[in-house]
Amino acid sequence: MASPIPMSEALVSSRLRGLIPENVQLCFQCQKCASGCPVAYAMDYTPPQLLRMILLGMDEEVLGAKTPWLCASCETCTTRCPQGIDIARVMDGVRQVAIAEGRRSAVPRALAFYKTGVMNIRTFGRMYELGLIGMLKFKTREFTKDMRLGMKMFFKGKIKILPPFKGSSEVRKIFSRVKEKERGK
Ligand code: SF4
Ligand code: SF4
Numbered sequence: 001m002a003s004p005i006p007m008s009e010a011l012v013s014s015r016l017r018g019l020i021p022e023n024v025q026l027c028f029q030c031q032k033c034a035s036g037c038p039v040a041y042a043m044d045y046t047p048p049q050l051l052r053m054i055l056l057g058m059d060e061e062v063l064g065a066k067t068p069w070l071c072a073s074c075e076t077c078t079t080r081c082p083q084g085i086d087i088a089r090v091m092d093g094v095r096q097v098a099i100a101e102g103r104r105s106a107v108p109r110a111l112a113f114y115k116t117g118v119m120n121i122r123t124f125g126r127m128y129e130l131g132l133i134g135m136l137k138f139k140t141r142e143f144t145k146d147m148r149l150g151m152k153m154f155f156k157g158k159i160k161i162l163p164p165f166k167g168s169s170e171v172r173k174i175f176s177r178v179k180e181k182e183r184g185k
Contacts, residue, residue, distance in 0.1 A: 016054045016062055016097060024051055026083040033077035033087050043067040044106075047077050047087045054090070068094040069107035112139045122175050125168030129159045 027048060034046040044066045045053065053062050062068075071091040078088045095114070098105065105111035116135045120128055133150060137143050153159050 016059050016094065017057075018093075023083060023085055024055065027051060027081075027085055028083070030082065032080045032082060033085075036076045036080045038074060038076065039070045039072055043070050047071075047091070050094075051085070051087065051090060054094075062094060063098050063101070063103055064106055066106040067091070068098070069105050069110040109140055112136060115139075122172060123168070124163045125166050125171040126164050128163040130161060131163055133159075 029048055029052075031046070031048060034040050034048055037043075037047060040046055047067070050062060050065065050067050068091045071088070073088055073092065075088045078086045081087060099111075113136060116132060116139060117127070120132045120135065124131060137145075150159070
């Protein structure tokens with residue numbers, strides 16, 4: 001049987017290690033974060049399991065997991081953690097690394113939603129739901145999915161026909177500034 005990788009070596013070799021907040025060592029696996037997570041039932045690894053996997057240097061398993069893509073960034077886990085560990089931030093970080101490495105998402109619809117949502121805000125200055133639905137349908141080719149729900153929301157006035165275009169030039173400036181920062185300007 002192969003001998004286990006020493007803990008210190010696993011930590012140093014992990015490129016996801018930088019995502020973990022300093023206080024992660026304080027996690028005592030109480031599961032408060034997992035029990036409050038609204039989407040834990042659909043995840044392949046619970047939030048504390050994912051944290052432990054990052055610590056153990058299991059980068060490939062973490063980057064190939066569904067968990068970060070199903071995370072709704074609701075921050076319930078971060079709020080509930082008695083040790084003050086920002087788990088939601090870790091989920092964000094894993095997604096950022098996966099996108100930067102051009103990986104295929106374990107939940108392709110979630111990645112399509114993120115990309116479409118960002119494009120939507122950059123174009124209209126805030127979320128324009130009808131535009132988001134249209135772009136998403138085009139990307140996923142799921143033209144009839146959730147149609148009944150969409151109609152219900154539309155007739156209740158939850159989906160506006162016209163885009164807001166409010167503050168769109170300011171939002172575009174913010175996006176350009178972020179791009180410049182990413183390029184180190
Ligand atoms: S709530 Fe905090 S301490 Fe408890 S398992 Fe989750 S991360 Fe660990
Ligand atoms: S931020 Fe993500 S991992 Fe944390 S409770 Fe919400 S959905 Fe679950």
